Amino acid sequence: MVNEYKTVRCFGTGELKIRKSRFIAYVQPADTEKEALEFIENIKQKHRDATHNVFAYLIGLDREIQKFSDDGEPNGTAGKPILEVIKKESLKNVVVVVTRYFGGILLGAGGLVRAYTKGAKVGIENAQIVNKVLHYNYKLKTSYSLLGKIQNHIINMSQIIYEVSYSQDVSLGVYVKYNKKDFFEKVVMEVTSGQVNISNIGESYISFQQGKAIL
Known part of the structure; x- marks a missing residue:
């Protein structure tokens, strides 16, 4: 691919x-x-x-x-x-x-x-010429108490939070660049001490223009 x-x-x-x-x-x-x-x-x-x-x-x-x-x-x-x-x-x-x-x-x-x-x-x-970059589409489910910590680490890794939904727990949709997949999973599990449900639900090409994602 x-x-x-x-x-x-x-x-x-x-x-x-x-x-x-x-x-x-x-x-x-x-x-x-x-x-x-x-x-x-x-x-x-x-x-x-x-x-x-x-x-x-x-x-x-x-x-x-x-x-x-x-x-x-x-x-x-x-x-x-x-x-x-x-x-x-x-x-x-x-x-x-x-x-x-x-x-x-x-x-x-x-x-x-x-x-x-x-x-x-x-x-x-x-x-408008754009770069299409392969990303993995992750869904995370965690507690409200861990939301801020997870969001900060995702932002620091320069990955893309495209959705946050609130119910009994918090669910996040995250696009993770193809070469950051393993690192992303490792960091999320570490900062939550494993208290997160994480699943890779597919792949998408995300458009970038001058280094900025276009969603």
Whole structure:
């Protein structure tokens, strides 16, 4: 399993005008090729009157699926440069479409490569690059008297308390980074002298931007 990877946080778009041609970029995270193809089709329907709807996508945490289309632009001048931007940014699970409305002035092969490259970069920037980091999802149940001590230690370990619920006992939901799992369990058991019910209920990729978790 991949412990960390880069992708985009959300849908993003941006527009450029280059020698009277309009280049409109659309970017979206996509976990499957089906999601990527649906996104591309939606953009094509939105811009049925466009001269070109060029796309590229890279799917899979091991980069298993990499595809692109020039959609009528000269071979190698559009889709491939977009894919190269995705790869240069080390992104995974992302789809990019750059729509072009021809403005009447030919850009030449080099100009097209630069235009589609710049369009992809603008779209990706607006979709916000994030780091996805594997975390284990823990549920803790303990007494009210131990709550403060447990919370302080979790915060000091820089792990994420995402939920606290109160009933006869206190339950906490905690995301623990993949390489802190054993240390976390050890510390929690030590500070409570074993007076805690602790269970690992699954795994999740948590988004981080500039070192801050986005929940």
